Amino acid sequence: MKTACAGWLIVLAALVVQPVMAQTCSSTLVKTTGSERFRSQKDGSIYDLQTGLLWSACSYGQTWKSGVCSGSPVAVDLTGALLAVTDLTLAGYQGWRVPNINELQSLVEWSCVGPAADLAYFPDIRNNHYLSSSARDVDGAPVIQVLDFYSGRVRDALYDTSYLLLVRDMR
Template identity: 35%
Template sequence: MKVFILICCFWCFSAISQTCLVDFDETAQAQEFLDNGDGTVTDQILGLTWMRCSLGQTWESETCTGDASELTWQQALQTAHGYKYADKLGWRVPNVKELSSLTERKCVRPAINEIFFPNTPSDDFWSSTPSVIDPQRSWVVAFFNSSNSIKEKNLFVFTRLVRNVD
């Protein structure tokens, strides 16, 4: 019975942990990011500073704690407006290309570099990019598997903020 419980616990743990392919090159390479020591990282290639945690989470003891908030697209945009974090203003919801740059395509659940973005929900995140064919929808990036799609703006989705480097 103890062996069965141990196997079940291992299976449950492995089912929720990140899985990465070893034969693929990293797409979100560690050397691209600079840890700013304040809960943010800078993508040195794109010149963007990212919050390490999703909105709703707290940067604490080198990790993201708490539950990420799910917001509608409008709520995400409104929350970003005037948001102050790490003593900086200018935070915004990233466009779909910027947000996609964080995806680690060799990994799933989540498809992101967990060293720099720990405890990221393996789910959709809002971009600021609206759909050109349907004004009721906007683009999201799925950190489950690195895919992009459009979702209705009134759905509740996770958000990570970005700002341009000064």
């Protein structure tokens, strides 16, 4: 009886600790992403017909297979991100870049939060900060800009490292 109770306590603890992070989408707002814009290349990359950019479907550190991102995204700083894209071959291509902030924010699904992203094409976008290659000046020094995919908000980098989506030009 005692062991059975302990077992149940573990189960309950797991339920409490497990964060519930369900995406919520407005039923009325117009979708800003979706199949009219995106084409899965079925190789871990997503082509955006609107902007002409090719994106990694999964965050850096994850592997894509059959529409599923496996493994954990790896958070990197700017040095790590710029190193990560050097000589990287993904979906048969080289020439991947760290996106600038305008490019990164172009992926936001404005009718959704938690995350503000199109999970049909980017299945494992986290409610977290994603690194850009852009910075802005704050009191004379550069501060890196990140996109908070929970809401789609551009922010000044708060942390040393952020998640990363890779981009390349297809024009």
